Amino acid sequence: MKHKFATPAVKTLAFMACVLCAIVVAGCVFGVVALSEGGFYDMTQAELIERYVNEADPNYKLVVKLIDIGVDLRYSIYVIGAVAVVAAIALFATLMCLSGRRRGSDGVHPGYLNKVPFDVLLAAVGFGGFGLAYMASQLLDSSFDDAVSIAVAAAVCVVEFCLALGLCMSFAARIKEGTLLKNTLIAMVLKLLWKVLKAIARGIRAFVRTLPITWKALLVLAALFVSDIVILSGLNYGDLQGFGTAVLIIKIMLGLCVLYAAVMMSRLRKGARALAAGDLSHHLDTSRMVLDLKAHGEDLNSIAHGMSIAVGEQLKSERMKTELITNVSHDLKTPLTSIINYAGLINAEPTDNENIKEYCGVLMRQSERLKRLIEDLVEASKASAGVLDVALMPCDPEVFLEQAGGEYEDKLRGAGLELVTKKPARHGRIMADGRRMWRVFDNLMNNACKYAQSGTRVYMSLDYIGKQAVITIKNTSAAPLDISADELMERFVRGDQSRSTEGNGLGLSIAKSMAELQGGTLRLEIDGDLFKAVLSFPEI
Amino acid sequence: MxxxxxxxxxxxxxxxxxxxxxxxxxxxxxxxxxxxxxxxxxxxxxxxxxxxxxxxxxxxxxxxxxxxxxxxxxxxxxxxxxxxxxxxxxxxxxxxxxxxxxxxxxxxxxxxxxxxxxxxxLGAGAPAEGSIVVGGLELSDATKRVTLDGEEVPLTPKEFEILKLLMRSPGKVFSPKEIYTEVWKETPYDLDSNTVAVHIRHIREKIETDPAQPRCLKVVFGQGYKIEGGRK
Structure with missing residues (x-):
């Protein structure tokens, strides 16, 4: 809506018209009062003339004329007054609507008057009016008998009315703009005060925050001490009741503080415990904490955040490594399949040439070895990356020994070794994944077959030591073991430096990773030629 | 053909x-x-x-x-x-x-x-009366014969008894001790011998294409042994 008529000229005109109407209304009111005082509504024209006209008076003709006018106007003055009232109200409303508007624009355009804080304006108009009225009354006789005083009083009234009208317009414009309360001196002062208070609070907070927690605690204790002194000194005046109330209030406040600290502490502890348990997604809500509690909570959150990033990165790189190895092994397996197949075919061809048979045997043996190496490599990388799934179930350690013994008895005998199994009378159980555990035993027993001195015994025993089930596999090495147990556990390290026999040095590393995946440990001990592998799993 | x-x-x-x-x-x-x-x-x-x-x-x-x-x-x-x-x-x-x-x-x-x-x-005739069939294995108690996909498998009496015990409850895991008490009956269980495990391996060598990766007579390591029928 464009305000078509909101021009300064229209506004001025309306303003003046409004003032005029108001003057007319006031005039009518005074007129009616004067007429009724003069008895114009009780008497006829003749009676009025008889009462007021003295023919001796040289101005009597004027009086007659005035009486004539009074009689003519005595009823129509009501009509004039009513019309003026309606006009004044209409003009007032128009002014209110126009105030703050400008032709051809939608928004509110407050005038210069509206820049002044409203309460200041109000006070100015109020005091100005009073001042004017006071001055007028001081200057003039207060009886209002003579025409000059009346004229001055009327003028003062008009001026005051104009001021009031202006104030109303400003009021309307401010309401439209929504700045009525904002643009007041009181609001400004309050705002300033609030700002100052906030700055002070911030300063105190910043200061307290830099203090170590011990100093904060001391500060609080000192405040408590001072309050106690104050209360105790109050006791001297014998106001027991006031003393009790004060102590109660302080105790309640103190209790609330302790309660708050306790709740927040427990929340912090819960968060820290979740972190310790590896739940890095746990988020500590620090919005209700203060000071050191909050700082600590935020520290915990950032630890969780940092750690989850690091863990994610590590997992990703491990997964990528494993994926790479899996893919490479796929690509290696296909040509290897052909090599194994055709080596077998050559071997099956009838030939008298002993050399070809021998060479073909080497081909077949070495391709089989390559096959195992590829499989072990994939498994070792997966086991150490922890991407193998482990399904733990309660298992009998003695059954492991019996089954492993059964599987390997013949093979050991073939290698000239005797297997001796020792199991305790006591029965225990451990948590293990049969498939993964088989890899551990398979690798350890295979090692015994490969590296033990022919004609010796291989010992496999089970003991319960404390809350651990300990499985030991012992054999006498054929080659001297001039290598440390730790080195043996490394990937691609073998007891015999010649590297001529089968094996790839991954077996022990895989066995160790597999044992650890199931929550157990694999330890190697070397004592001269005695090789000892110790598996231990917690009993359930 | x-x-x-x-x-x-x-x-x-x-x-x-x-x-x-x-x-x-x-x-x-x-x-x-x-x-x-x-x-x-x-x-x-x-x-x-x-x-x-x-x-x-x-x-x-x-x-x-x-x-x-x-x-x-x-x-x-x-x-x-x-x-x-x-x-x-x-x-x-x-x-x-x-x-x-x-x-x-x-x-x-x-x-x-x-x-x-x-x-x-497949469909060449129903299994004989009183015989147990699990997958390609058929065990006849009357003739004491075991056939795998129609071909006879030579088994020792103990191996036959073990297989019979397992085939009666396909899928159930028998611990070595259970098998021993069922098959050897009177003889007390020797804690330090691996008799059952050795027998099982022998059976596997006879009935499995690849004894290291058995399809039928499976080793549940740490628990025992079971027979699985495999897929139809």
Missing amino acids: ANILICDDEKDIVRALKIYLTDPDYNFFEAYNGKEALEIVKREDIHLILLDVMMPVMDGITAMEEIRKISNAPIIILSAKSEDADKILGLNVGADDYVTKPFSPMEVVARVRSQLRRYMR
């Missing part, structure tokens, strides 16, 4: 398999991707399929899904993918056996024979 379809994108492997499987009773078809294999299965009466997984145009799994809509012939997957998940996927989609590359040729030959025997024998 059996029609065997060999499908692998490596021509060398197809050729080697053909040479190993050479038999006057076998007739071979060759395909170098899943699509070709599917077309041959549609056209010919195929009795057994050897199928690679990673192949161009159409991979083995997709081809197998299509083949299973029209044929019930045994499918043996030959794949370089050796993850458990790959095996499970292959077997679930409809494979009868899964051999990982690099395979030993003789093992593939043995598996082909076993699958063919079972497929050709």
Whole structure:
């Protein structure tokens, strides 16, 4: 809506018209009062003339004329007054609507008057009016008998009315703009005060925050001490009741503080415990904490955040490594399949040439070895990356020994070794994944077959030591073991430096990773030629 | 006469398999991707399929899904993918056996024979009265004979008793001690001997194509042994 008529000229005109109407209304009111005082509504024209006209008076003709006018106007003055009232109200409303508007624009355009804080304006108009009225009354006789005083009083009234009208317009414009309360001196002062208070609070907070927690605690204790002194000194005046109330209030406040600290502490502890348990997604809500509690909570959150990033990165790189190895092994397996197949075919061809048979045997043996190496490599990388799934179930350690013994008895005998199994009378159980555990035993027993001195015994025993089930596999090495147990556990390290026999040095590393995946440990001990592998799993 | 379809994108492997499987009773078809294999299965009466997984145009799994809509012939997957998940996927989609590359040729030959025997024998007559059948194994208590896909397996009396015990409850895991008490009855259980485990391994060597990866008589390490029927 464009305000078509909101021009300064229209506004001025309306303003003046409004003032005029108001003057007319006031005039009518005074007129009616004067007429009724003069008895114009009780008497006829003749009676009025008889009462007021003295023919001796040289101005009597004027009086007659005035009486004539009074009689003519005595009823129509009501009509004039009513019309003026309606006009004044209409003009007032128009002014209110126009105030703050400008032709051809939608928004509110407050005038210069509206820049002044409203309460200041109000006070100015109020005091100005009073001042004017006071001055007028001081200057003039207060009886209002003579025409000059009346004229001055009327003028003062008009001026005051104009001021009031202006104030109303400003009021309307401010309401439209929504700045009525904002643009007041009181609001400004309050705002300033609030700002100052906030700055002070911030300063105190910043200061307290830099203090170590011990100093904060001391500060609080000192405040408590001072309050106690104050209360105790109050006791001297014998106001027991006031003393009790004060102590109660302080105790309640103190209790609330302790309660708050306790709740927040427990929340912090819960968060820290979740972190310790590896739940890095746990988020500590620090919005209700203060000071050191909050700082600590935020520290915990950032630890969780940092750690989850690091863990994610590590997992990703491990997964990528494993994926790479899996893919490479796929690509290696296909040509290897052909090599194994055709080596077998050559071997099956009838030939008298002993050399070809021998060479073909080497081909077949070495391709089989390559096959195992590829499989072990994939498994070792997966086991150490922890991407193998482990399904733990309660298992009998003695059954492991019996089954492993059964599987390997013949093979050991073939290698000239005797297997001796020792199991305790006591029965225990451990948590293990049969498939993964088989890899551990398979690798350890295979090692015994490969590296033990022919004609010796291989010992496999089970003991319960404390809350651990300990499985030991012992054999006498054929080659001297001039290598440390730790080195043996490394990937691609073998007891015999010649590297001529089968094996790839991954077996022990895989066995160790597999044992650890199931929550157990694999330890190697070397004592001269005695090789000892110790598996231990917690009993359930 | 059996029609065997060999499908692998490596021509060398197809050729080697053909040479190993050479038999006057076998007739071979060759395909170098899943699509070709599917077309041959549609056209010919195929009795057994050897199928690679990673192949161009159409991979083995997709081809197998299509083949299973029209044929019930045994499918043996030959794949370089050796993850458990790959095996499970292959077997679930409809494979009868899964051999990982690099395979030993003789093992593939043995598996082909076993699958063919079972497929050709299917519906050849109900098992004899009083005999237990689990997968390709049939055990007759009356004649004390065990046959695997129709071929007799020579077993010692103890081995027979162990197999009978396991086959009576297929899928149930028997601990070595349980087996010992059932089979050896009077003789007390010797804690430090591995008698049962040794017997089980001997049985496995007789009835399994690859005793290190048994399909039928399974080792549940740390618990015991069980017989599984396998897939129909």
